[in-house]
Amino acid sequence: MAKKPDWSKEEQAVQAVQLAFDLSNDIQRAFRVSAALQDMTTADMVRKVLQLPYRKNRARPRLTITLRDEDFEVLAKKYGLDPNDRAAIRQRVAGELQAFARHYLTESDQ
Incomplete structure (x- = not known):
């Protein structure tokens, strides 16, 4: 049973x-x-x-954002990617967010 x-x-x-x-x-x-x-x-x-x-x-420490189809199109254009390649767009967004955080943290140390 x-x-x-x-x-x-x-x-x-x-x-x-x-x-x-x-x-x-x-x-x-x-x-x-x-x-x-x-x-x-x-x-x-x-x-x-x-x-x-x-x-x-x-x-699960994470940042979240809701992206519309139009947002993916803007980001794809910005990164020179296909709007349908959402995995690549996500990867580039993660890199940009990490770069922002590194810059922010080193800027606040000064």
């Missing part, structure tokens, strides 16, 4: 309630900067301040 799948985590996620707070830009920036300096997500920083359990390290 097949074992019934464990849905307890999914059930807990469905029961969770997401809260949004309208706070000033300065307060939001303070949380984002503090979280970034501690390699945490902003949500985990809020949980830490509220003394709730939180992840000590990011599960």
Whole structure:
């Protein structure tokens, strides 16, 4: 007889309630900067301040961006690539973001 799948985590996620707070830009920036300096997500920083359990390290540290078809066309033109070669575009975007971060970090050291 097949074992019934464990849905307890999914059930807990469905029961969770997401809260949004309208706070000033300065307060939001303070949380984002503090979280970034501690390699945490902003949500985990809020949980830490509220003394709730939180992840000590990011599960998957990554930057995200949503790109439309038009964005791929602009980027392909910028990099001299085929707009349909999204893997190559993604690779070039990652390189550009890394270059920005390296420049930013060395600039702030001065």
